[in-house]
Amino acid sequence: MSQKPKGILFGDYNSDPHPVNDIDKEIIKILQDDIDVSLTEDYGSLTRDDLVGHDLVISYANCWKEKTSPKLVHAMLSYVSGGGALLAIHNGIHMSVDFELAQMLGGRFVRHPEYQTLGYTFADPEHPIVRGMDTWSMGEEPYQFAFDDFCEKNVFLEYTYEGGKWPAGWTIEYGLGRIAYLAPGHDVNSFMNLAFRELILRSSRWARGII
Numbered sequence: 001m002s003q004k005p006k007g008i009l010f011g012d013y014n015s016d017p018h019p020v021n022d023i024d025k026e027i028i029k030i031l032q033d034d035i036d037v038s039l040t041e042d043y044g045s046l047t048r049d050d051l052v053g054h055d056l057v058i059s060y061a062n063c064w065k066e067k068t069s070p071k072l073v074h075a076m077l078s079y080v081s082g083g084g085a086l087l088a089i090h091n092g093i094h095m096s097v098d099f100e101l102a103q104m105l106g107g108r109f110v111r112h113p114e115y116q117t118l119g120y121t122f123a124d125p126e127h128p129i130v131r132g133m134d135t136w137s138m139g140e141e142p143y144q145f146a147f148d149d150f151c152e153k154n155v156f157l158e159y160t161y162e163g164g165k166w167p168a169g170w171t172i173e174y175g176l177g178r179i180a181y182l183a184p185g186h187d188v189n190s191f192m193n194l195a196f197r198e199l200i201l202r203s204s205r206w207a208r209g210i211i
Contacts, residue, residue, distance in 0.1 A: 005055035005208070007035045010043040010092070015062040018091040018186070023060060026191035030200050034210075044069040048078040056085045056208055059092030060185070068098040076101060081175030085207035089200070090143070090185030105181060106153040106172050107145040115141050115186065118159040120168060120195075127156035128211045129171070129180065129202045136195040142166065143183040157182070157199070169199070171206060178207045 009027060011020025020039065028037045035056055040046070043061060051057060057079065077100060080086050088095070093109050095101045102108045119137045122130045142161045147153075157169030168183040180203035184190050191197065205211045 005035045006053065007031065007037040007056035007058060007204075008051070008054045009037050009039040009058040010061040011039055012041055012062045018060070018062045020060050020062075022188045023185075023191055026188060026197075027058065027060075027200070030191075030197050031204055034201070034204065044072050046072055046075050048075045048082075051075055051079040051084065052082070054084075056087060056204055058204070059086065059088040059095060060090065061095055062091050063094050068095050068101060073098050073100055077104060080104060080177035080179060083176035085177060085204075085209070086179045087200070087204050087207050088179070088181045090141075090183060090190075092185075093143075093145075093181060093183075103148050103151055104172075104174055105179060106151040106170060107147045107167075107181075110144055110146050112141040112143045113161065115139060118142055118161065118168075118184075120157060120159050120184070121165075122156060123158045123165070123167070124154060124156040127154060127171070129169070129199065129206050130156050133195065133198065136193070138184070138190060138193045138196065139186075140184050140190060141186045143168070159183075169203075171203075178209065180204075180207045 153170040155167045155170040158165045159168045172179040
């Protein structure tokens, strides 16, 4: 019998904001048929050797106040460029406080207006992650980003705010690896939304090259 693929989730319990409490359980449930997911709060000390045994890295890291550790920067750049799969959700993009990870992730979080109901639509309806899905609305923080022009990314998800369309999900091929980013995911309520759960599952599969 072949062993089920392994994933590792970066998160912080009892952090403010965006604790991973209960969110970890939902991510494990969403991916349970595809991959076994474990969680670490000690992601700052991980090396490339710690990551290469995993088929997927999921970032829900709440490290927006401090610079990412040089050890993790090297680990992430090496892991993804060497063929690894990265799924970053909501505050998981905060690793982009480091400019090298910002370039790899394709952008950096800069602000968000107040939490509100957002309508999500598809910037690229034929992208494998969203192909055949229906649009939906849910309560969320409208994350806004500064983008790196040097990174080629495919924006597939967007939300409407003040009459305009704003990026809410994109994919990047980085070296031999793949990255998917999803801007929703403020709290556990987001992870109960069926459309968002499907989006997480499909994004994890795209990052791993399954779809």
